[in-house]
Amino acid sequence: MKIEGKQALWKDYQKEIADDNYFYVRSCIRQSFFPGSETAFLNIMRQDLGKDVYEHPCHTTCTGIGYHSDIVPLETTMTVVARQFALMTEAGYKNYVPSCVTSFGLYTEILDIWHHFPETLAKTRENLKKATGREFQIPENLAHASDIIYKFRKEIAAKAKYKLINKSTNQPIKVVEHIGCHYSKMFPSKGVGGAEYPYVLVGMIEEWGGEVIDYPERRHCCGFGFRQYLVQANRGYSIACSHKKFESMQPFKPDLILTNCPGCPMFLDKWQYAIAEMEGKTYGENGQGIPVFTYEELAGLVLGYNPWDLGVQLHQVSCEPLLDKIGIPYDADKKYEGINGQKLGIPEMPLTLKCC
Amino acid sequence: MAKKVVVIGGGIAGMESSAYLAEMGYDVTLLEKENSLGGHLRNWERLFPTMRLGQEVLDFLKLGIETKVNVIRNANILKINRIDKRFQIELERGASFNADALLITTGYDLFDATKKEEYGYGIYDNVITSAELEKMFMEGKSILTPTGKIPKKIGLIHCVGSRDEKVGHVYCSKVCCVTAVKQAIELKEKLSAVEIYCFYMDMRMYGMHFESLYKEAQEKHAINFIRGRLSEACENQDQSILIKVEDTLAGRPLKLSVDLLVLMVGFIPSKGTKEIGKLMELEFGTNGFYKTKDQHTLTNVSNIPGVFFAGSCTGPKTITNTVTDARAAVTTVASYLEGYNLEIRTKAFFQ
Numbered sequence: 136m137k138i139e140g141k142q143a144l145w146k147d148y149q150k151e152i153a154d155d156n157y158f159y160v161r162s163c164i165r166q167s168f169f170p171g172s173e174t175a176f177l178n179i180m181r182q183d184l185g186k187d188v189y190e191h192p193c194h195t196t197c198t199g200i201g202y203h204s205d206i207v208p209l210e211t212t213m214t215v216v217a218r219q220f221a222l223m224t225e226a227g228y229k230n231y232v233p234s235c236v237t238s239f240g241l242y243t244e245i246l247d248i249w250h251h252f253p254e255t256l257a258k259t260r261e262n263l264k265k266a267t268g269r270e271f272q273i274p275e276n277l278a279h280a281s282d283i284i285y286k287f288r289k290e291i292a293a294k295a296k297y298k299l300i301n302k303s304t305n306q307p308i309k310v311v312e313h314i315g316c317h318y319s320k321m322f323p324s325k326g327v328g329g330a331e332y333p334y335v336l337v338g339m340i341e342e343w344g345g346e347v348i349d350y351p352e353r354r355h356c357c358g359f360g361f362r363q364y365l366v367q368a369n370r371g372y373s374i375a376c377s378h379k380k381f382e383s384m385q386p387f388k389p390d391l392i393l394t395n396c397p398g399c400p401m402f403l404d405k406w407q408y409a410i411a412e413m414e415g416k417t418y419g420e421n422g423q424g425i426p427v428f429t430y431e432e433l434a435g436l437v438l439g440y441n442p443w444d445l446g447v448q449l450h451q452v453s454c455e456p457l458l459d460k461i462g463i464p465y466d467a468d469k470k471y472e473g474i475n476g477q478k479l480g481i482p483e484m485p486l487t488l489k490c491c
Numbered sequence: 492m493a494k495k496v497v498v499i500g501g502g503i504a505g506m507e508s509s510a511y512l513a514e515m516g517y518d519v520t521l522l523e524k525e526n527s528l529g530g531h532l533r534n535w536e537r538l539f540p541t542m543r544l545g546q547e548v549l550d551f552l553k554l555g556i557e558t559k560v561n562v563i564r565n566a567n568i569l570k571i572n573r574i575d576k577r578f579q580i581e582l583e584r585g586a587s588f589n590a591d592a593l594l595i596t597t598g599y600d601l602f603d604a605t606k607k608e609e610y611g612y613g614i615y616d617n618v619i620t621s622a623e624l625e626k627m628f629m630e631g632k633s634i635l636t637p638t639g640k641i642p643k644k645i646g647l648i649h650c651v652g653s654r655d656e657k658v659g660h661v662y663c664s665k666v667c668c669v670t671a672v673k674q675a676i677e678l679k680e681k682l683s684a685v686e687i688y689c690f691y692m693d694m695r696m697y698g699m700h701f702e703s704l705y706k707e708a709q710e711k712h713a714i715n716f717i718r719g720r721l722s723e724a725c726e727n728q729d730q731s732i733l734i735k736v737e738d739t740l741a742g743r744p745l746k747l748s749v750d751l752l753v754l755m756v757g758f759i760p761s762k763g764t765k766e767i768g769k770l771m772e773l774e775f776g777t778n779g780f781y782k783t784k785d786q787h788t789l790t791n792v793s794n795i796p797g798v799f800f801a802g803s804c805t806g807p808k809t810i811t812n813t814v815t816d817a818r819a820a821v822t823t824v825a826s827y828l829e830g831y832n833l834e835i836r837t838k839a840f841f842q
Contacts, residue, residue: 136614136615136616136726137613137614137615137616140605140612140613140614141614143605143613144605144608144614329608330608331608331609331723332608332614349725349726350725350728351725351726351727351733352725353725354723354725386728387728
């Protein structure tokens with residue numbers, strides 16, 4: 136592997152990312168899958184980095200899941216997206232930051248359509264006006280939330296309490312990065328680092344002390360793939376995709392998988408349990424799985440957030456082995472406590488996949 | 492006094508046209524920006540379809556310009572002025588030349604394979620180009636992968652940078668298919684146990700004897716030809732290359748690990764072609780090569796009277812085609828200098 140070859144490509148794929156005053160829109164599904172991540176993003180941005188991030192209570196789905204499942208027609212999707220932009224305009228913001236990679240891809244695609252077909256933009260404005268009475272401005276800057284964390288990766292490193300270093304061996308933590316397909320595969324120039332060798336997560340891992348592993352099935356879909364999972368009969372394809380990735384990455388012995396998409400950490404995490412049950416096979420050390428994190432969770436961990444406040448106890452694959460490797464303290468007794476200290480109950484342990 | 496012709500570019504077309512023009516009595520100056528003549532031919536050991544040494548053809552071309560052509564090496568052109576029907580060419584280091592006609596033979600460059608990012612060239616050690624494989628042949632050393640292994644499996648990918656809208660080159664580079672066949676045979680001759688897989692879109696074996704070479708590759712050397720385009724290349728833990736291709740005849744995806752992946756890089760307009768074109772306001776075609784005045788009848792004629800083209804500055808050509816084109820350009824230049832109206836019949840019929 137010639138790192139200088141990747142570095143040359145990364146230079147060609149840099150994008151403008153606004154440095155403050157963000158209109159942040161949440162994902163439909165992340166709060167169910169990884170409930171601490173979006174809160175962690177807001178806390179890091181506001182408290183650690185001192186940035187202005189605004190959330191609008193009337194924000195809705197962008198329709199991305201429905202659009203990519205051929206359920207919602209494009210005209211409807213464009214009008215819904217126009218409404219989100221109207222909320223941003225009304226709130227006085229110009230920098231739009233979706234939490235979801237599919238939303239980011241969809242916004243990018245629609246802005247590109249409007250750029251090339253101004254008559255479609257005019258029609259969308261008309262539809263929105265008729266439906267809601269609202270008007271909107273096109274965002275001056277569109278960046279995915281992982282772009283924002285990437286932009287401030289050095290500031291986060293400067294404030295970090297922990298580095299991605301194995302405290303026993305003093306070697307970098309080995310990280311497999313997985314980028315959501317809709318981040319840059321459709322529009323390579325809109326993603327940090329492009330489509331083939333994206334840099335957005337690599338930049339964070341390198342800056343925070345870890346080592347990035349490139350493995351043969353790195354580019355492959357996590358297994359969500361919308362219709363692979365949403366159509367029940369296709370779910371074999373979904374788990375087959377994840378299985379292919381695990382088989383490919385396992386020889387490199389990664390310590391963790393880092394993701395930037397709503398679906399990817401869900402499937403890469405939960406399918407490890409399903410594969411263990413189906414095949415009796417696990418991919419981490421000592422019968423455990425490979426822990427899967429969102430970039431907000433990892434940023435929170437290096438900044439010294441309480442792991443349980445980040446929600447990592449809700450992962451299927453236990454995170455404790457990684458926390459132990461890095462030396463991040465945690466109170467095992469409080470793992471399943473709610474915010475108010477209420478005991479939430481201990482989940483049943485899987486038979487094959489070893490969990491803490 | 493002999494009329495003067497300046498030929499710009501000392502590759503195959505420039506050398507052969509200079510030889511003929513000088514032999515016909517014109518005062519010929521050949522300007523070459525590098526220190527050596529021969530262009531890309533210097534980098535190719537053996538030539539299809541005969542397997543003749545490239546050096547032999549180079550020696551033949553050199554013999555043609557040995558005595559009667561004024562060869563200027565390291566010639567970087569600063570200005571070209573047109574005064575009435577004459578041209579004045581100024582070089583960076585001060586020398587200047589007058590000409591009654593200019594023949595542009597600025598050739599081609601090879602496609603930069605790093606632009607096909609998904610193929611991993613410049614990133615994965617064991618991905619090389621056809622030009623780099625040819626260099627290995629030229630050096631005469633054992634064939635080893637860049638990571639030092641004797642390759643057991645080699646993949647050759649056709650059409651890298653050609654017939655590819657994604658990189659902006661929709662044209663066929665003409666020589667890559669037969670070059671792949673030639674290089675596959677050479678690899679098989681040097682490494683008898685090696686398995687070779689050529690991945691092609693269409694086998695464009697249009698030249699005389701190309702088809703028989705292709706047949707020989709299959710029947711005598713057991714080289715595998717699979718119709719399908721590479722979707723991506725990745726590096727395995729042992730640094731071999733995992734390739735994913737759709738076999739479009741079988742209609743199935745195919746995954747294969749090879750020890751060495753060779754990308755058959757195509758032709759693109761050379762840097763010199765672009766520079767001279769801009770300097771003189773020559774017209775470019777949609778593919779970025781020079782546009783000829785008529786695609787059938789004025790294939791060596793530019794948009795500027797007295798300026799002519801030869802070789803692959805107007806599009807990809809084999810060596811055979813380049814030599815033929817150079818001689819055709821000589822006829823065109825000489826006809827112009829002797830006062831023949833080159834365009835009158837074309838205008839009468841087609842314009």
